[in-house]
Amino acid sequence: MLLAQLTDACGGPGHEEQVRNLLRPEVTPLADEIRTDAMGNLIAVRKGPKGNPHVMLAAHMDEVCLMVTSIEKNGMLRFRPVGGIDPRVLVAKSVAVGSRQIAGVIGAKPIHQQQASERERPMPVDQLYIDLGCTSRDDAGRLVNIGDYAYFTTKYEQLNGQLSKGKAFDDRAGCSMLLDLLRRDHNVAISAAFTVQEEVGLRGAATAAYDIQPDLAVALEATAAADTPGAPDHKHATTLGGGPCLTFMDRSVIPNPKLVRRLQTLAQQHGIPFQMRRNTAGGTDAGSISLSRTGVPSAVLALPCRYIHSPVSLLSRADYHHAVELMSAFLHSLAESEVDSL
Amino acid sequence: MDIRSILRSLSASPGISGYEGCAADVIESACPWIDESRRDTLGNLIMLKRGSGPEPRPKIMLAAHMDEIGLIITKIEKEGFVRFTTIGGFDPRVLLAQEVTAHGRQSVHGIIGAKPPHVQDPKERSKTVPLEDMFIDFGFASEQEAAAVLTVGDPITMRRSAVDLQGSYMAGKAMDDRAGAAAMLECLKQLNRMEHTADIYATATVQEEVGLRGAVTSSYGIVPDLAIALDAGFGDMPGVPDSDTIQIGHGPGIAIGPHVHPKLFEAVKRTAEEWNIRYSLEPSPLPGGTDTFAIQVARAGVPTILLSIPVRYMHTPVETLNYSDVAAAGKLLAMFTASVENGFVEGLLCY
Numbered sequence A: 001m002l003l004a005q006l007t008d009a010c011g012g013p014g015h016e017e018q019v020r021n022l023l024r025p026e027v028t029p030l031a032d033e034i035r036t037d038a039m040g041n042l043i044a045v046r047k048g049p050k051g052n053p054h055v056m057l058a059a060h061m062d063e064v065c066l067m068v069t070s071i072e073k074n075g076m077l078r079f080r081p082v083g084g085i086d087p088r089v090l091v092a093k094s095v096a097v098g099s100r101q102i103a104g105v106i107g108a109k110p111i112h113q114q115q116a117s118e119r120e121r122p123m124p125v126d127q128l129y130i131d132l133g134c135t136s137r138d139d140a141g142r143l144v145n146i147g148d149y150a151y152f153t154t155k156y157e158q159l160n161g162q163l164s165k166g167k168a169f170d171d172r173a174g175c176s177m178l179l180d181l182l183r184r185d186h187n188v189a190i191s192a193a194f195t196v197q198e199e200v201g202l203r204g205a206a207t208a209a210y211d212i213q214p215d216l217a218v219a220l221e222a223t224a225a226a227d228t229p230g231a232p233d234h235k236h237a238t239t240l241g242g243g244p245c246l247t248f249m250d251r252s253v254i255p256n257p258k259l260v261r262r263l264q265t266l267a268q269q270h271g272i273p274f275q276m277r278r279n280t281a282g283g284t285d286a287g288s289i290s291l292s293r294t295g296v297p298s299a300v301l302a303l304p305c306r307y308i309h310s311p312v313s314l315l316s317r318a319d320y321h322h323a324v325e326l327m328s329a330f331l332h333s334l335a336e337s338e339v340d341s342l
Numbered sequence B: 001m002d003i004r005s006i007l008r009s010l011s012a013s014p015g016i017s018g019y020e021g022c023a024a025d026v027i028e029s030a031c032p033w034i035d036e037s038r039r040d041t042l043g044n045l046i047m048l049k050r051g052s053g054p055e056p057r058p059k060i061m062l063a064a065h066m067d068e069i070g071l072i073i074t075k076i077e078k079e080g081f082v083r084f085t086t087i088g089g090f091d092p093r094v095l096l097a098q099e100v101t102a103h104g105r106q107s108v109h110g111i112i113g114a115k116p117p118h119v120q121d122p123k124e125r126s127k128t129v130p131l132e133d134m135f136i137d138f139g140f141a142s143e144q145e146a147a148a149v150l151t152v153g154d155p156i157t158m159r160r161s162a163v164d165l166q167g168s169y170m171a172g173k174a175m176d177d178r179a180g181a182a183a184m185l186e187c188l189k190q191l192n193r194m195e196h197t198a199d200i201y202a203t204a205t206v207q208e209e210v211g212l213r214g215a216v217t218s219s220y221g222i223v224p225d226l227a228i229a230l231d232a233g234f235g236d237m238p239g240v241p242d243s244d245t246i247q248i249g250h251g252p253g254i255a256i257g258p259h260v261h262p263k264l265f266e267a268v269k270r271t272a273e274e275w276n277i278r279y280s281l282e283p284s285p286l287p288g289g290t291d292t293f294a295i296q297v298a299r300a301g302v303p304t305i306l307l308s309i310p311v312r313y314m315h316t317p318v319e320t321l322n323y324s325d326v327a328a329a330g331k332l333l334a335m336f337t338a339s340v341e342n343g344f345v346e347g348l349l350c351y
Helices: A003-008 A017-030 A116-120 A137-141 A169-182 A203-212 A257-270 A285-290 A317-334 B003-012 B021-029 B122-126 B143-147 B175-191 B213-222 B262-274 B291-295 B323-339 B342-347
Strands: A033-036 A042-046 A054-060 A065-071 A077-082 A093-097 A102-106 A149-152 A163-166 A189-195 A216-225 A298-306 A313-316 B036-039 B045-049 B059-065 B070-076 B082-087 B099-103 B107-112 B155-158 B169-172 B199-205 B226-234 B253-256 B280-283 B304-311 B319-322
Touching (some): A003 A169, A017 A042, A017 A169, A017 A189, A054 A317, A077 A149, A169 A189, A169 A313, A216 A285, A257 A298, B003 B169, B003 B175, B003 B323, B021 B045, B021 B175, B059 B175, B059 B323, B169 B175, B175 B226, B175 B304, B175 B319, B175 B323, B199 B213, B213 B291, B253 B262, B262 B304, B291 B304, B304 B323, B319 B323
Parallel strands (some): A054 A216, B059 B226
Antiparallel strands (some): A065 A149, A163 A313, A298 A313, B070 B082, B099 B155, B169 B319
């Protein structure tokens, strides 16, 4: 698994170079052809026998992060989230800013100096700032620029049992799964798209799909698991350790029912645990791929992850393994299918 | 190892109030400049560096607290999640999505979980998450699995290594008051190359954050002629008036208030001026928040003074300081303590 390096790397929307540079040398020996497009998508093509379907597998390289919007006179950096981040998780965290990964912290007023009423409200993002230890705008301006991205500094690590923690599992876990799938032989034409700018509107997948012109597509994703205290069962959305998740609908797509049925059937046949995602929030690359040209039958296979879009999330390596197995079984099944059967 | 590196490792060491053993070990092993050391009943680490004067020599107590604020387990849920409360003053808003370490039968790492935006109701974001609704996810699948390692009452510390920022700035947990301990070490290191008449009792105290408790017993045991406490003071930051803070990077604050002996204050200030050590004045109308307050009323009373190292974002896991302030506090302490003679000590009793 390249997952540790992939999640420790930084890549905000439009600046996925660190992730792309990790993936490219891994993917190159596994592909018949490799290319990047105008947006920065990395596309690896595996040829297959004619007559079988050509499948696009997509995983996005970008992650949610912060953007420096101004450098104050006192050397502090103001910022805004890029992608969906709850500002409440930003308080008292360390970050790395810009291409030089300058260390900074997001501080908070000492409890001793607060009015009791202040503590009843979350700190709004416009009251937060990044402290680099600079004492003037000039000092800070030598190190970072307006528009630079700031990233959480959480390191990948295995925790108890089958669990791992890290930042950006959404969607470096998908990138890692896609790489693992390319390492196997499936005797079917695969275009693997490591996409950009998913977190700001599924944008890279749109151009990649136009270019690839697949017969069908699956987005490999990480999705929210809310199986935690305080959430009633019906709001869990997905369960960590419950196997990979299939989506019947999200904000961006109604996956092709035949594809979903095929994935369910294959999981049952191979004894691979899976779960349906019991929530329709959020969008995925499958949304923009499904609308490419005259339309592409698309599905989503997602890993349940707790605390995504926060500085530190959790995944189950058992779920990861099962997701790769299910996807591999699906690819094998395509090798025996006619395009028209879809 | 230089003392800045020692502060880095001290910052990462676990030691919530009442569980300061690890921090004490780090301080003691970093300090080759002393003649003897002991720990008292409460766990205070008392390190003696003898002076060169004839007996009876003046006894100077230095005090920096080594406990940090933290969390403690209150309940293990059926699903293996852990509930907690705070030890010392944490703003619950700084706790979401922090990594922590619980110190049970073994040390285990976990996360204070935060609900992803995707599964929040729109109104939730405008509310804070109350402490009693928070939980720690150690990755245990059941209560039994968790209970094999953890139990109610186990201490929890923030899991964070100190980071170096620009210049001499650094950020990390527990700078309050491991920074004071580092200043004390800086002082002892300098005194080692100097002549000093007085006996120096460098004390790393326990349980300051829950009521200055270690300072009570350690000062009773030492019976000092004068005492200097070192603690973190509020560093300047946006959103807090300058009048309520000490400027970072401009040396330690010298406190003024009922907990500071007037002659001691004048003498320390004069020392700073003689040696060109920068300092700020820190008016303290509410003097109850540091070890100074407890030591001052030990036995029949002790002349006390407080040096504050400016720290931003106090009581968060990213307490930020400028190391030059720690070094300056250490130098001021060394220069002042080296100047103390019996005559000065006797003068402190004359009003």
